Amino acid sequence: MSNHSFQWLQAELTRIITAQPAGSRLPSEPALAKQLKVSRATLREAMRSFETQGLIRRKQGLGTFVIGAVPLIDSGLEILESIEILAGRIGLKVTFGSLTIQQEKADEALAKIMNLPSGSEVMRVSRVIQTDERPVAYLVDILPREVLSEQELQSGFTGSVLDLLLRKGTAPLASSRTEIKATGASPELAHLLEVQRGDVLLQFVANLITNQGKVIDHSLSYFLPGYFSFHVNRRVG
Amino acid sequence: MSNHSFQWLQAELTRIITAQPAGSRLPSEPALAKQLKVSRATLREAMRSFETQGLIRRKQGLGTFVIGAVPLIDSGLEILESIEILAGRIGLKVTFGSLTIQQEKADEALAKIMNLPSGSEVMRVSRVIQTDERPVAYLVDILPREVLSEQELQSGFTGSVLDLLLRKGTAPLASSRTEIKATGASPELAHLLEVQRGDVLLQFVANLITNQGKVIDHSLSYFLPGYFSFHVNRRVG
């Protein structure tokens, strides 16, 4: 026994994980490493992909837990809707936390994107989107101070800048030019989303545009794979 | 000096990398690790993100090299076009390699997607897309044997199943339902794309549909971040 290849290790872990009922705790990392005759480092490396797929969840100080089926937040990319609305459509409640609102000066790149005078004051709104179970996304919006004041953010903010702008209704929104990337979690992001540093995230970089063609919101969104499903219908060119 | 945090390490590496001209070789990993007073494991972990961003390239047996600006293969997701065509648009030549064509029986999930009798014969076409410099994508297409025979694949195949189907012209293609994911490279994928195991990849899972609504191609595509830029225009819902 013990074909000591990485693939064998992952297959063995799959067997172990799927044999457990949802919610149960796996043996500790040192115990599993000993049982599978690999070092703890190798074990942890092999488990990364299972966490990415949403099959397990690690909690520092507590242990590693098997996750059951997770409600997938599904969205077509043709339409821009807030995560709150997408989640509500499948009967899932989401909350937001770790909210920070800062005023800062736009750097050159941002000023160019938004067609602002260099050094303009902008608002940066950051927050984590959470389900009952865990944080699943991290969102950052950057807007000119004129578009959204600190007061407005402190009174009616539900976690979605888009919904807030739509409710406010002053700027007629047309579309969002969204760039799609894959990225690894930075140390800060990893901490906020409760994943490991370097774990795989899906990232959107978007500019929200009014029907006059003005960019009034630049946003960064980071999504945990395994909790979201984004799709698009592509015409054959 | 030597604030030994991971962030400090990455900042220091950024300084070192950007100070080098494109194409030059960095000091070896043991040398860099000693110089920065960290273990080789930590050094390598910190360098992962630089490779993901396309700033460096590691070559086993040779060294780690600084990469200059890379031609970005840019595409809107509304239209489905082959990578060859996208690359040609920016004046970039791509080739394909590691081609494998196998006949196999469709498993249950695939049979359901393509509405085939369970156990039908399908063709699986896999290949790596390469620029001058390096492999940048891995593509897998799965089609019913009736749609594309082995002969057709061996004669006129240029790397794009889409272009082949369009040239053949028998099936009027309508659209592709594409799911967008972020994933970590499996050991096989890492080897084929010459990246590290677990490195971040952008993944498309797509079903190509005729105007009769029949799925005639199921495909998996894996892209190296830093070489592609995908975007979409989203209407406000």
Place this chain on the structure above:
DNA sequence: CAGTGGTCTAGACCACACG
């Protein structure tokens, strides 16, 4: 406090490219 996952270290060996 003890036990968990998160990080880091020093060292070893393997796979690969070049001379």
Place this chain on the structure above:
DNA sequence: GTGTGGTCTAGACCACTGA
């Protein structure tokens, strides 16, 4: 053979949780 990156090991310490 020599030197490179790729992998794995054994062990240590930190950060966090709950008793």
